[in-house]
Amino acid sequence: MDGIFEDTATAFSLKTDSELERAYFLFKMIANQPLVKMGSLMTNFALKAKLPVEGLIRATVFDHFCGGINEEDCLPVVDRMFEKKVCSVLDYSVEGKQEEDPFDNATKTILNILDFVKKKDAIPFAVFKPTGFGRFALYKKIGEKKSLTAQETAEWQRVVNRFDTVCKKAYDLDVSLLIDGEESWMQEAADQLVEQMMVKYNKKKAIVFNTLQTYRWDRLHYLKELHTKAQQDGFKIGMKVVRGAYMEKENERAKEKGYPSPICESKLATDNNFDDTIAYMVDNLETISIFSGTHNEQSCLKLIELMSQKGVDINNQSIWFGQLYGMSDHISFNLAGKGYNVAKYLPFGPVKDVMPYLIRRAEENTSVAGQTTRELSLLKKERKRRKI
Ligand SMILES: Cc1cc2nc3c(=O)[nH]c(=O)nc-3n(C[C@H](O)[C@H](O)[C@H](O)COP(=O)(O)OP(=O)(O)OC[C@H]3O[C@@H](n4cnc5c(N)ncnc54)[C@H](O)[C@@H]3O)c2cc1C
Numbered sequence: 001m002d003g004i005f006e007d008t009a010t011a012f013s014l015k016t017d018s019e020l021e022r023a024y025f026l027f028k029m030i031a032n033q034p035l036v037k038m039g040s041l042m043t044n045f046a047l048k049a050k051l052p053v054e055g056l057i058r059a060t061v062f063d064h065f066c067g068g069i070n071e072e073d074c075l076p077v078v079d080r081m082f083e084k085k086v087c088s089v090l091d092y093s094v095e096g097k098q099e100e101d102p103f104d105n106a107t108k109t110i111l112n113i114l115d116f117v118k119k120k121d122a123i124p125f126a127v128f129k130p131t132g133f134g135r136f137a138l139y140k141k142i143g144e145k146k147s148l149t150a151q152e153t154a155e156w157q158r159v160v161n162r163f164d165t166v167c168k169k170a171y172d173l174d175v176s177l178l179i180d181g182e183e184s185w186m187q188e189a190a191d192q193l194v195e196q197m198m199v200k201y202n203k204k205k206a207i208v209f210n211t212l213q214t215y216r217w218d219r220l221h222y223l224k225e226l227h228t229k230a231q232q233d234g235f236k237i238g239m240k241v242v243r244g245a246y247m248e249k250e251n252e253r254a255k256e257k258g259y260p261s262p263i264c265e266s267k268l269a270t271d272n273n274f275d276d277t278i279a280y281m282v283d284n285l286e287t288i289s290i291f292s293g294t295h296n297e298q299s300c301l302k303l304i305e306l307m308s309q310k311g312v313d314i315n316n317q318s319i320w321f322g323q324l325y326g327m328s329d330h331i332s333f334n335l336a337g338k339g340y341n342v343a344k345y346l347p348f349g350p351v352k353d354v355m356p357y358l359i360r361r362a363e364e365n366t367s368v369a370g371q372t373t374r375e376l377s378l379l380k381k382e383r384k385r386r387k388i
Contacts, residue, residue: 004304005297008382010337011330014080017388023326024379026064030362031372040359047352054351057358065326065361066093066354067346071116074348077325082122085336086344089125089178089322090116092132093347093357106132107162111169118173124320124343125209125291126170127178130190133166134159136183143188163193164200167208171201176238178291181211183246184262185253195226199235206238206289206318213244214274216262223277230287240291240322241277243270245360275302282306282319289318291343295328295371300335314339324361327371330378 005011012020030036046053067074071090078088092109094102110128117123130139138155141148148156170177179194181187194210201207212219223239230237244250247263254261264270274294281288282303292303300321307314320341323332336342347357 004301004334004338005330007334007337008330008378008385010084011333011378012382013084013333015329015382017386020379020382020386020388022060023064024376024383026061027372027375027379031376036362040362043355043359047355057351057355061358061362062351062354065324065347065358067325067348069350070348071113074346077346078120078122081344084333085339086332086342088123088325088346089127089343090123091127091345091347092349094132094349094353103133103159103162107166110166114166114169114173114175114177117175124341125176125178127180127345128166129180129182130193131182131186133162136186139186139189142192143186160193163197167197167201171207174207176207176209176289178209178238178240179211181213181240181242181244183253184213184216184250187213191222195229198230198237199233202236202238203234204236206236209238209240209289209291211240211242211293212277213242213246214277215244215247215250215264215270217264217269217273218262220273220277220280223280227284227287237288238291239281239288240293241274241281242293243274243296271296271299274299278303279306282310282312285312285316285318291320291322293322293345295323295331297331300331304335304340315341317341326361327375 015023029039043053043057067077067088067090074088074090078090081088090113092106092113094106106128110126110132113126117126135155138152138159141152142156167177179190182190191210194208197208198206198210212223214220223237226237244263250263251261254263264273274296278290278292278299279302281290290303292299294300303319303321306312307316307319312319320343321331321335322343322345323329325344325346332342332344347354349357
């Protein structure tokens with residue numbers, strides 16, 4: 001399988017010449033850290049000041065990283081990717097709201113997406129973020145085991161009900177549901193809640209998937225403990241495995257508050273933790289389903305190797321590879337071309353509400369310099385191949 005990711009003709013087969021040029025231009029901009037910082041500030045300001053910048057954002061960064069402003073809008077992208085056997089995960093990327101209404105609206109959106117997903121083979125999973133359904137500060141307070149006021153207890157019950165409504169519907173429709181991982185100081189409450197959902201709805205198969213962020217050194221231990229419970233109580237585990245997106249925030253908070261950082265001591269330690277976690281899961285495929293969410297080529301290759309060593313079919317439904325739309329097409333399209341299960345997160349939502357997501361993507365690509373360089377070199381190679 002060496003060299004599997006070098007095939008740029010397959011990787012960019014869906015991109016027109018002008019889309020290829022746009023991607024090249026975008027990643028060149030993203031590689032420039034001061035430009036990303038300034039661009040983020042200016043875009044936020046322009047949107048708040050209601051300046052007419054939505055069209056520009058839409059034609060550039062939005063269309064590269066997002067599928068559209070609503071589910072229907074995403075369909076052309078979903079269908080085009082599926083022609084190349086790459087599936088989609090519609091990701092309603094509206095973040096960090098505080099009021100109750102948006103939480104109920106987000107719940108309704110996910111319920112609608114579940115109906116939508118049921119009808120489309122091209123979309124095998126639905127996904128949501130815990131803080132889409134409840135206040136960050138409330139998760140944090142529960143994680144800290146502080147006592148809640150009567151009002152907060154009622155508020156939490158509404159969060160639990162939102163989780164339960166969505167997970168039950170996923171179960172009834174037989175559609176798998178990914179639940180994203182967030183900052184460690186809210187994640188404990190989310191983990192407890194997702195665990196309850198797994199106990200309830202994963203009796204026969206993994207419908208509900210939690211997320212393990214392997215930049216946290218405690219996660220493999222957590223998975224092993226959960227696995228013991230799953231074997232004792234008779235439920236299946238679904239896990240999306242990622243490295244984790246909040247490293248700087250995690251380290252800064254730990255330093256500021258004077259507790260040991262939950263983050264691995266080095267990138268290498270995170271990489272080893274990711275690969276060891278995947279290996280543990282592949283060893284236990286009868287009870288654990290894997291969604292490997294990574295743009296790291298070595299980790300993808302290691303999973304492929306493990307599958308081959310253990311005689312696991314390449315399209316075994318318990319193993320999925322996942323990347324984000326607009327990134328690492330060389331991994332997604334080449335793996336799908338060989339018959340592996342691949343799904344790309346396809347973010348959608350109104351342009352101004354998706355901005356925090358887009359800024360995070362730009363910042364992440366800026367800070368993970370190697371990844372941007374890799375995207376650029378592949379795009380360059382394909383431009384050369386097409387003689388543009
Ligand atoms: C499909 C999909 C779903 C995702 N869902 C989530 C989610 O629910 N929650 C979430 O938090 N993230 C999520 N992510 C983002 C993910 O956590 C990573 O931030 C991103 O994918 C980059 O990691 P990588 O494995 O792709 O690549 P790599 O470039 O190999 O790894 C970069 C990552 O390594 C870690 N790292 C970097 N430097 C160090 C260091 N010095 N010490 C320790 N660790 C270090 C960080 O996590 C960094 O993001 C998702 C990603 C994908 C592709």
